[in-house]
Amino acid sequence: MAVAQDSDGQGKGGLGRVFVVALPYLWLVLFFVAPFFIIFKISLSDTAIALPPYTPVFEGFGAIQDFVSQLDIENYVFLTDDPLYVKAYLSSLRIAAISTMLLLLIGYPIALAMARASASIRPTLVMMVILPFWTSFLIRVYAWIGILKPDGLLTLLLQAVGVMGPEDQVQIFRTDTAIFIGIVYSYLPFMVLPLYAALEKMDNTLLEAANDLGCPPLKAFWRITFPLSLPGVIAGSMICFIPITGEFVIPDLLGGADTLMIGKTLWTEFFGNRDWPLASAVAVILLILLVIPIMIFQNQQKKVA
Amino acid sequence: MAKTLGPVKRKFSPWTDPSAVPFIRFENITKRFGTFTAVDNLTLDIYEREFFSLLGPSGCGKTTLMRMLAGFEEPTEGRILLQGKDIRGVPPYRRPTNMMFQSYALFPHMTVEKNVAFGLEQDKLPKGEIAARVEEMLKLVKLEDFARRKPNQLSGGQRQRVALARSLAKRPQVLLLDEPLGALDKKLREETQFELMDIQTNLGLTFLIVTHDQEEAMTVSDRIAVMDKGVIVQVATPAEIYEAPNSRYVADFIGDINIMEGTVAATQSALGAHGTIRIECDGISVSVDQECQAAVGDKVAFAVRPEKVRISPDKPVDSAVNAVHGEVWDIGYLGDFSVFIVKLDDGRVMRAAQANVSRLVDRPITFGDMVWLTWPLDAGLVLTR
Numbered sequence: 001m002a003v004a005q006d007s008d009g010q011g012k013g014g015l016g017r018v019f020v021v022a023l024p025y026l027w028l029v030l031f032f033v034a035p036f037f038i039i040f041k042i043s044l045s046d047t048a049i050a051l052p053p054y055t056p057v058f059e060g061f062g063a064i065q066d067f068v069s070q071l072d073i074e075n076y077v078f079l080t081d082d083p084l085y086v087k088a089y090l091s092s093l094r095i096a097a098i099s100t101m102l103l104l105l106i107g108y109p110i111a112l113a114m115a116r117a118s119a120s121i122r123p124t125l126v127m128m129v130i131l132p133f134w135t136s137f138l139i140r141v142y143a144w145i146g147i148l149k150p151d152g153l154l155t156l157l158l159q160a161v162g163v164m165g166p167e168d169q170v171q172i173f174r175t176d177t178a179i180f181i182g183i184v185y186s187y188l189p190f191m192v193l194p195l196y197a198a199l200e201k202m203d204n205t206l207l208e209a210a211n212d213l214g215c216p217p218l219k220a221f222w223r224i225t226f227p228l229s230l231p232g233v234i235a236g237s238m239i240c241f242i243p244i245t246g247e248f249v250i251p252d253l254l255g256g257a258d259t260l261m262i263g264k265t266l267w268t269e270f271f272g273n274r275d276w277p278l279a280s281a282v283a284v285i286l287l288i289l290l291v292i293p294i295m296i297f298q299n300q301q302k303k304v305a
Numbered sequence: 306m307a308k309t310l311g312p313v314k315r316k317f318s319p320w321t322d323p324s325a326v327p328f329i330r331f332e333n334i335t336k337r338f339g340t341f342t343a344v345d346n347l348t349l350d351i352y353e354r355e356f357f358s359l360l361g362p363s364g365c366g367k368t369t370l371m372r373m374l375a376g377f378e379e380p381t382e383g384r385i386l387l388q389g390k391d392i393r394g395v396p397p398y399r400r401p402t403n404m405m406f407q408s409y410a411l412f413p414h415m416t417v418e419k420n421v422a423f424g425l426e427q428d429k430l431p432k433g434e435i436a437a438r439v440e441e442m443l444k445l446v447k448l449e450d451f452a453r454r455k456p457n458q459l460s461g462g463q464r465q466r467v468a469l470a471r472s473l474a475k476r477p478q479v480l481l482l483d484e485p486l487g488a489l490d491k492k493l494r495e496e497t498q499f500e501l502m503d504i505q506t507n508l509g510l511t512f513l514i515v516t517h518d519q520e521e522a523m524t525v526s527d528r529i530a531v532m533d534k535g536v537i538v539q540v541a542t543p544a545e546i547y548e549a550p551n552s553r554y555v556a557d558f559i560g561d562i563n564i565m566e567g568t569v570a571a572t573q574s575a576l577g578a579h580g581t582i583r584i585e586c587d588g589i590s591v592s593v594d595q596e597c598q599a600a601v602g603d604k605v606a607f608a609v610r611p612e613k614v615r616i617s618p619d620k621p622v623d624s625a626v627n628a629v630h631g632e633v634w635d636i637g638y639l640g641d642f643s644v645f646i647v648k649l650d651d652g653r654v655m656r657a658a659q660a661n662v663s664r665l666v667d668r669p670i671t672f673g674d675m676v677w678l679t680w681p682l683d684a685g686l687v688l689t690r
């Protein structure tokens with residue numbers, strides 16, 4: 001009797017546990033995996049001038065054979081044929097890589113200073129890093145237009161200080177520089193916070209030990225602090241690099257017409273050309289491009305640990 | 306409970322030689338953190354090849370003193386001389402001292418080997434020499450088989466050995482040990498204490514150890530400095546600290562002791578001369594044979610270690626010894642020793658420790674027995690501070 005009750009109780013607990021684990025996965029299946037397959041399906045179909053502007057290829061289970069025979073990869077072939085797309089992908093990766101480097105260069109000193117600050121003011125500093133989130137991301141990017149445009153605040157400031165003549169204007173709006181400024185500004189908290197988390201838990205006596213063993217402070221930074229903060233560096237870089245690659249708003253608002261980024265290309269295909277299959281193919285390639293290196297990297301991390 | 310004094314030390318006592326030059330000299334050192342004075346006008350000499358302990362409760366300034374020698378803190382006032390040279394302003398990485406940290410501070414991303422080699426690499430020694438030295442160090446701490454492990458794959462005792470090997474690898478002129486054995490269990494700690502002493506003797510280095518564990522200090526040290534609130538209360542050999550503490554603080558801090566406040570009733574000799582002093586402690590009269598440092602009427606403390614007090618059911622015949630009468634209140638059986646807590650007739654409590662020399666399980670003296678506590682004239686102490 002007691003045994004039966006026990007196993008019953010355990011069964012309930014097991015069910016509860018399964019439920020807790022299953023819930024987030026269910027969420028992911030519903031809102032990530034399923035949409036992805038819809039996109040993937042669209043990418044394999046043909047363009048049509050209709051509503052929706054594509055030919056459905058899957059109508060009922062009876063038509064599976066029909067469906068498979070109709071699938072084709074012409075959209076993917078087209079992507080490799082037209083250098084525009086390859087260029088857009090490469091340009092996106094380049095902008096993301098440069099931005100991530102800039103973010104690291106700017107974010108690391110900030111995170112380090114935060115971690116070395118006295119424990120009493122650290123929560124305030126973290127708060128200040130998060131503070132920009134209280135305003136809409138879009139509004140903050142728009143605000144940069146006001147700063148960077150030729151007759152914007154930056155020009156006024158430089159003219160007032162006397163660095164620039166009254167006739168000169170700052171010419172960075174609608175250039176790659178403006179994109180980098182916008183990206184670095186927008187993504188900085190995402191770089192600083194993981195770095196701070198990694199640096200903050202570091203034991204300061206390790207640096208004292210390194211000093212004590214004859215290692216000057218700067219060298220100790222490269223031998224001790226930096227290697228130990230690598231998990232934070234990697235996490236921050238991933239969190240920034242991935243969304244920057246697909247970034248659309250910042251290049252659209254701050255970038256010039258000649259700035260190629262895959263997010264913009266995607267938008268143009270979808271809404272400009274109304275070529276849903278091709279746009280879907282662009283999206284699938286983008287995902288694969290980002291997921292594969294992450295998976296390889298994570299695999300290696302596991303091997304190291 | 307009696308404390309063991311450790312093994313007999315080698316004949317080594319440069320501090321008694323007035324011509325000996327101290328290896329390390331703290332000269333009128335004061336260190337303030339804001340309004341808090343951690344170290345207060347402290348002067349201390351430490352000699353070459355000495356195993357020196359700084360002993361005191363947490364917050365007494367002992368670690369601050371050590372950190373000033375390592376270069377992590379600069380004294381607010383005074384100077385530190387190392388081999389006669391003022392080392393103010395010399396950064397930690399240029400000082401010939403190495404420290405074994407309380408937390409061990411092993412580099413978690415490096416193997417044991419790399420940790421030990423770290424200091425040698427900073428000196429840009431040739432690769433072969435580094436490898437040889439690392440091997441030698443790991444052999445010394447018996448960790449040859451663990452060279453390629455990371456610190457988190459080691460036990461607490463092994464980590465402590467790595468920390469020791471790392472701090473010894475550069476053959477520092479002075480090795481600083483900050484509560485080195487605090488995290489180890491008693492058996493391992495005792496074992497390691499003797500290993501430390503062996504290493505120190507074999508390598509001929511000067512060791513400065515910071516500890517709050519008096520037993521540890523007693524076991525390993527040539528001399529101990531007992532600290533309290535930023536000042537040194539007494540500097541002496543372990544035996545002197547234990548048998549001739551200079552103050553109530555030291556007597557109470559080191560080992561177990563019975564202390565009774567009282568007034569000097571009679572002295573047999575002049576100040577500074579040897580003689581018998583009689584002290585009245587609220588109705589109990591005790592006599593002590595020692596160098597007289599108090600005058601009649603002075604408020605002093607009388608102290609006697611429990612193991613020097615004999616317990617017996619019979620009144621002593623010899624009237625020349627001190628004797629008090631009371632009831633056995635509690636008995637602490639420690640295996641090697643039994644501690645009797647005796648409530649005296651006036652309600653005060655005294656402890657007496659007896660070595661359990663026979664294997665009798667039933668003791669002749671038990672709870673509630675009326676007993677006499679006796680101790681000879683030279684067993685007690687008069688504490689004027």
